[in-house]
Amino acid sequence: MKEKGSLLNRLKLREIGRLVDRVNDLREEMAGLTDQELAALTPAFRQRLAAGASVDDLLVEAYAAVREASRRVLGLFPFDVQVMGAIALHQGSIAEMKTGEGKTLTATMPLYLNALTGQGAILVTTNNYLARRDAQEMGPVYEFMGLTVGVGVFDSDDEVEVADKRAVYAADITYTTSTALGFDYLADNLAADEADKFLRPFHYVIVDEADAVLLDAAQTPLIISGFPRVQSNLYQVANQFVLTLEAEREFRHLKEDKAVFLTKAGINYAQAYFDIPDLYGADYFELNRHINLALRAHHLYKKDVDYVVEDQEVKLLDNRTGRVLEGTRLQSGIHQALETKEGVPLSKDSRSVASVTYQSLFNMFPRISGMTGTGKMAEDELIATYKVPVVVIPTNSLIQRIDYPDQIYVTLPEKLQATLNYVRELHQRQQPVLLVSGTVDIAEIYSRMLLQEGIPHSVLTAKNVAKEAQIIQEAGQLGAVTVATSLAGRGTDIKLGPGVAELGGLAVVGTERMANSRIDWQLRGRAGRQGDPGLSQFFVCLEDELLVQYGGKGINRYFEKHNHSRRANFGQPLKGGRFKRAIRHAQEKSEDKAQSARQSTIQFDESLRIQRQRIYQLRDDLIYNQIDLRERMDTIFRDVLRDFVDQHPQLSHKDLQRYVLDNYSYKNQASLQELDPRNGQAVQDYLWSLYRKELDQKQAYLETEDKLEDFLRLAVLRAIDEAWIEQVDTLQQLKSFVPIRQVAQRDATSEYFRESLESYNQMAQRVQEGIVRNVMLSTIEADPEKGHTVYFV
Ligand code: ADP
16 A cells, blocks of 8 residues: 555545544554444444434444445445545545445445434446446445434335435435436426425535546536426527528537537627617527527537437437447527427427536535545536535556557558557457447447457447446457446446456557547556556547647648648558647536636526525425414415505506406406595505405315415415516526626626526515415315315416
8 A cells, every 4th residue: 555646635634544443543442343243333323423423433443344344234344445535434535436446335334324323325337237226236335333224215116205205314324416306306396295395405425436427427507397488489580690691701610519500690680680779689589599509509519419310200319339329419499499490390399397516416415525536637626516525546456557648640541550460469369349439420430440350349339228338248258348438437446357367457549539648548447457457559540520629720731731641651551749638628628618618607506596596595485384374375365465555556447457467366257346446555455355255255165274375385486486487497498598698798797697586586476476366266166085185276
């Protein structure tokens, strides 16, 4: 075990090391306990917590106990470096541990320790298969120690009841995925009453593959959609308009930024075309939004690259795998804009009902920690976004893998040939090869070439995770050749078969450099685990996506000039630092782009996050009876009445009648005729009396005070939900629309915040009006089974 890394890291490791020594000191003592005595430590720890001890006080003993339990139950005794990682995890850090160091086992210690408080500890992985597998493999240890384990992922055809979900989250330790957790969070906050709620307050989470989840997956928010929106006819109009635009002069397309927008000339032209004074005026918000959607549909989405048209439908393609994403649709109208562009029937435009970003989700945990093989490179962003530092844990044995410098070629055919030659050579010596490419397309090209060469191999494209995990386990056997995409088989350990170490171990061959260097390192890390020999070698060409997009003018010009086979050095790798630098720069540029995209996701989510928290808190206060509704109701009615009268000084009989019918009562009110609608006080008194009468009637019908409270709560929740869903949808649309203004020289974020706040304030008023309607216009029916059923309008 060798200490390495920065000074700060060394200091942290020294501090952690002292705790590891103390855990080691208890080794004999724990080994001397009977199974019963060992398991009895759990209630003993809990008693000490109840008596005022802190979780930190228990760390040393609890870790020593779990370590011993894991030796007895699994036959695995956590190495010192694993105990180090486990301590870093408890301290709220991201533990950087290389592939194969045994992160799954490491997590058992902090999960056990933090579950002792009874508030639950959650481990989040990247896919269902891994969540189930880890829970299944580690579960026996927790059960031995008397703790319960839940798995938060279900098959799509499972019927999942609230009780099942509650059991999952009531367990001491829960294994799940980030997606399942996020959607559960949203679903829990759509619940109408206590019976439908299942989450406990968040307490402690460990995120496996932390950088992939917390950063790479965090670019797009999770969205629950439902309720079709009224179809707009602006798609057609905007589509027609966009077709008449002249590129560069009237609109600009920034490829690197994935942005397209009208220029000043374009805006003037639009105003003339539609005969409107100001495209950015509030009245033309929708038109402007649809123009923006049409521009994006035409210039940012390519047919047969980003989507295909099949059976009169626009279907999205996964750009990493090239497969059709069945059932996945773009949000906020872009899908309809694409359908208009392709001239197929418009599908229903569904509204966003609830949404949350991973950043907000995980920041709701009082304590976050994570594990990954590649965290240090992203530490600045991880600290900025989640306030989690990264601690680099030394490996158990020295890393012996050799990482060779990239082989760089001019054209794709040269690169393909060179890669193939290399694989053939390795294969002839029976050395196992893992050939990894960025996309399914490229993986399939290699697979065809290998077939022609008569080299047997397996192809993994992250299609069937469980099956592929089985296959990739075998990738370290003598003579195995495995072609995979970068995501395929992640989280599964590749052990070397007999005789392979002597040949140099597993060879990882990368067919291109990935969009960020962390992924490259994850791929390299699949070889050389636990001190095994191994090697990694990447092949790159100037035609690679990364270089085409981010390589810069110099490289693209070089490619244009040398893109032919009459070159003297055709087939030879390029020498010289300039190409290596170009690759590094291209990758850095790609990383920067992704980071600023995440930054803007966070920025735009900020106001939604604050509003969402307030609304969810309010819902919880209501659901858990923290609010005296009777009293509150009187105030709400008074406010709404006053506002109505204030806003309608010139009220006519007819207006008043309409208002009463829409909000207070379906019955025609004869007494209304005697009222002077301009006498505000009289109108208020009159409406107030309707309210009192209705409430008295409902009270009489419901008999008890409690039941009336229940009814009022439903009426309020419903009003809040309706208004909030509207608000979520509005913000979603606003967001997809705002970036265009940024480039049009307006400050997008502050404008977004202003509009967001404004609509939130309007929402408060809509909620109050909704409450009035729900209380007044609802009918209650006695239901022999459920007590009462309430019907709202
Ligand atoms: P990682 O997720 O860090 O890549 P895994 O959790 O998949 O690693 O574990 C890799 C392999 O190491 C597994 O086969 C596991 O059983 C084994 N392993 C982990 N910890 C130990 C240990 N303390 N002693 C022996 N084998 C271990």
